[in-house]
Amino acid sequence: MSARVPSNFLLVPGPWRRPGEVVEALKARGVDAHAAWDEPIAAGQVRVDVIEDERLGSGFARGRSGPLPSELVERVAACRRAALVEIGQTLDADPTSVAEVGRALRDAGGLAVRLEASGVASPWKPWLELLSSGGASELCELSVCFVRDEDDAFFTCGMHGFDLPDAEIIAADAEIAIDWLDALSVYQLAEQPALASGHTFRPYAEAAPRVLERWPDHRHHPEDGRYNPFGVWRLLPEGVSRLEARAHVPTIVPPLVAMLTAAERSAKRALTREEVAALVSEASAIALEPRHIREMERSRGYADIEPELAWEQWQVVRETL
Known part of the structure; x- marks a missing residue:
């Protein structure tokens, strides 16, 4: 291949x-x-x-x-x-x-x-x-735009033109939201950091850091040119953290999203929460540094879902199948 x-x-x-x-x-x-x-x-x-x-x-x-x-x-x-x-x-x-x-x-x-x-x-x-x-x-500035969604969610669109995730933040103030999103976009492109869910980011030293959590792109269908297969960084509200940042991240191989897709097609019905949890717990995983995960994602062209958020994120993915 x-x-x-x-x-x-x-x-x-x-x-x-x-x-x-x-x-x-x-x-x-x-x-x-x-x-x-x-x-x-x-x-x-x-x-x-x-x-x-x-x-x-x-x-x-x-x-x-x-x-x-x-x-x-x-x-x-x-x-x-x-x-x-x-x-x-x-x-x-x-x-x-x-x-x-x-x-x-x-x-x-x-x-x-x-x-x-x-x-x-x-x-x-x-x-x-x-x-x-x-x-x-x-x-x-050339390629990324900022969009305001319902519920005061602001998000970027276009970062997959660089093989990078987009980002989103919930904020009442549009200027503050755009400052965060623009800073994260430029940081990703300029520094090429090996980010993972659980890492933190802040646009300037005086800002309180926010935890990053990667989610599938739920706003665009995969056939839409704006769809980002590398997902979206959610900048969680200040003080909120659900996933632990790790130097070596347990990574399911083959990708969890591929396994769940195959299992659901075989069953010819939607998987239950218990079935998804069982597949996650029984799957083979290897511990990889975030930079190696990024290389693997770019090689295949998409990011996997988070095993610890498998049920919630699978519901997002299956809507696009």
Whole structure:
């Protein structure tokens, strides 16, 4: 089996009608591109499809910082087709090469760009400037958005563009919530820490640390480009802690989520709490450092559920099956 290659998708409205037109336009500008096909993408590869959507204008109405220029949105709305460009890498692996693809698409008639991992749309100029900087803060600004959910829950969307979990926090003050989420996003990308449930985080020295707990992404279906297979860090309320931070974490192999999926399909019904608990207690596990767990997750392309929270987290996962 070939190694997994992460990828990111750009959506670019433009004058093209067929993938071949985009491929030729990119090649003419020095980008080696190919029409999309069903095989897994290779590292560094650029693949192109063309989609037709009469609602492109609404999908490009807002960016991370607010509404896009009305004149640009009107031009996008008048366009019925967009290039869907897949690039075989995380956004931080080689930002310069992603910027080269972006400039080629712009020069070929692309009106604007949207990252499908977050749905964040942007005019070309600020997008290319942020991408070309290559800094963690700029890359997060480029690709990650903040969303307010019901019950004062704020969450990020788009961190899987870097093979990293998103984050969420419950707070009454939007500015405070965004400070926490932005700091955690940039910290993950800049430092690449080997985090695990039970670890703590704070955005600045004066803040009281909050415990991290990783949960599956319950807001997006796996077929939605915004779905994060690496889950979401929940920043628990101050003083709340349920899982112990460990230097070596018991890790079930094969992944618990795969075992539960197979067991439920075999039973042809939903598993009971007792059955889930029995599978967890009987499963084989090895003790791994968090950094090795992260490597394993990136290799297979998703995070497992927490054994100590198996019942609750399995209910989240099974809703997407």
